[in-house]
Amino acid sequence: MIKGNVLVVDDDPNVVEIITESLKNRGYVTESSYNGEDALKKFDWFKPDLVILDVLLPRLDGFKVCDEIRSRDIHRDVPVIMISGNAIPDTMMEGFKSGAQDYIKKPFSVKEVLAKVDSFLSQASGRKNLRAQNELLEGEIQKGQEDYKRINRVLKKKVLDMRALFDLSQDLNRLQDPEEVMHIFFLTIIGQFGSSPVALFSATGSHEDYLTYSGGKGIQDSILSAFRLSRSVGLAKYILRNQEVLFLGSDRLEGDVKREADFMRNLGFSHCCPLVVKSDLTGIVFIGGKINKQKYSKNELELIKSICTSATTGLENARLYAQLQETYLSTIKVLVSTIEAKDSYTRGHTERVGRYANLLAEEIGLDKKSREIVSFGAALHDIGKLGVYENILNKPGELTDHEWEIVRSHPEVGANIIKNMKFLESACDLVRHHHERLDGKGYPDGLKGDEISLGARIVAVADSFDAITSDRPYRKAHSYAEAIEQLRTKTEKFDQDIVQKLVRLIETGRITEST
Numbered sequence: 001m002i003k004g005n006v007l008v009v010d011d012d013p014n015v016v017e018i019i020t021e022s023l024k025n026r027g028y029v030t031e032s033s034y035n036g037e038d039a040l041k042k043f044d045w046f047k048p049d050l051v052i053l054d055v056l057l058p059r060l061d062g063f064k065v066c067d068e069i070r071s072r073d074i075h076r077d078v079p080v081i082m083i084s085g086n087a088i089p090d091t092m093m094e095g096f097k098s099g100a101q102d103y104i105k106k107p108f109s110v111k112e113v114l115a116k117v118d119s120f121l122s123q124a125s126g127r128k129n130l131r132a133q134n135e136l137l138e139g140e141i142q143k144g145q146e147d148y149k150r151i152n153r154v155l156k157k158k159v160l161d162m163r164a165l166f167d168l169s170q171d172l173n174r175l176q177d178p179e180e181v182m183h184i185f186f187l188t189i190i191g192q193f194g195s196s197p198v199a200l201f202s203a204t205g206s207h208e209d210y211l212t213y214s215g216g217k218g219i220q221d222s223i224l225s226a227f228r229l230s231r232s233v234g235l236a237k238y239i240l241r242n243q244e245v246l247f248l249g250s251d252r253l254e255g256d257v258k259r260e261a262d263f264m265r266n267l268g269f270s271h272c273c274p275l276v277v278k279s280d281l282t283g284i285v286f287i288g289g290k291i292n293k294q295k296y297s298k299n300e301l302e303l304i305k306s307i308c309t310s311a312t313t314g315l316e317n318a319r320l321y322a323q324l325q326e327t328y329l330s331t332i333k334v335l336v337s338t339i340e341a342k343d344s345y346t347r348g349h350t351e352r353v354g355r356y357a358n359l360l361a362e363e364i365g366l367d368k369k370s371r372e373i374v375s376f377g378a379a380l381h382d383i384g385k386l387g388v389y390e391n392i393l394n395k396p397g398e399l400t401d402h403e404w405e406i407v408r409s410h411p412e413v414g415a416n417i418i419k420n421m422k423f424l425e426s427a428c429d430l431v432r433h434h435h436e437r438l439d440g441k442g443y444p445d446g447l448k449g450d451e452i453s454l455g456a457r458i459v460a461v462a463d464s465f466d467a468i469t470s471d472r473p474y475r476k477a478h479s480y481a482e483a484i485e486q487l488r489t490k491t492e493k494f495d496q497d498i499v500q501k502l503v504r505l506i507e508t509g510r511i512t513e514s515t
């Protein structure tokens, strides 16, 4: 059994021979050297596990050889046993200083040499094994730490991605306007990936044959507004079938699919993603490359798909909301036409009041939600007249006190009609209070000044303006100038800021006598 390599260095060939032969018999592999310089060369290529080294050597003495060995064997894995005829303590000390592990005095017994070699090599092998294990462990720990850091980085990124997705879903669920949904959607894509440009093509109805440009960022609308994608062929059909984020430069594309993909690619888009509702393609989002020119990673493409799914839900919700609003409005129109059928003199009144009130709300600068409430309130303001007898509404002469009382009940009756209709409840206040006066002498609640909501004050101005400028059973219509004059003088009734806005609308031609 080979136990290791031993280099024997001595200028006396007899000594070398005795030792090497004994070692070989014991199973060691040996190499011999007779001077210091040669010993170092053999140390380098033979790579001994132990060196037996004479002190007195030609060219380089044993101490210097030992020093050199130590500088090459930094782990002190290779034991050096020095041999010398001179056993004075100083010489021994010098040997230990230069890195020798042991000292044998000449003449020596071969048995002693073999016992020391055995002992040192078994210790050295133990140390070597320990260090190897140590290095292995250190390597594993380092790898573990690197893995941990990498996993941590990936997790952190995932958390951020999930956060962005969560925020987006929250935003999109809150929004009811498709334009706003689209805006947030684009900003998310641009903010998350640094992509530019971004564009959305969508179908306005589920039976539309074509997807048309709905909006974008980082590209001029005019470039894409004439471009449309048929849903039954080409890129749209391909992307609906695959339902994945598609690289527009993919060499799998051919024919019409490739032609359409190339067109978008030439405009700076690199990927597209389908928006699908119940296996119906409702839109396609085109996304440009990253501003930092890096490619999208697999994870990023997955995130783009998730963002598009959220946006699809948001856009669908907004579309359904708009559809619902349409349904509400047509319900209101039916209700209004019922009143106007009863009251021939007020035909067109509701529509005009609605138009004036909407223009006033816009001129005042109300937000979209408030404008919507004003619009509903104006359309419904006289709904309570459904409860007023037709003969009173259409009576050409003066009304009796009792008849006036019935007419004056219409705001309250109207508010009662709509108060249980969830989608109209915000308009309830405008219906109930459109006959209130700033001085508190109006009806039904006698509210004063700011107690009357802005919406109700707007409807009051619009309502009176139309009443004055329309034919009534008991008089002919007044001109706009006369109407404004009346509204201006009745400071106890009307909010003069709103009257002023009405003047402005007339002066700028947004309300004209011919309309």
Ligand SMILES: [Fe+2]
Pocket (backbone or CB within 6 Å): 381, 382, 410, 434, 435, 463
């Ligand atoms: Fe009224």
Ligand SMILES: [Fe+2]
Pocket (backbone or CB within 6 Å): 349, 381, 382, 463
């Ligand atoms: Fe009215």
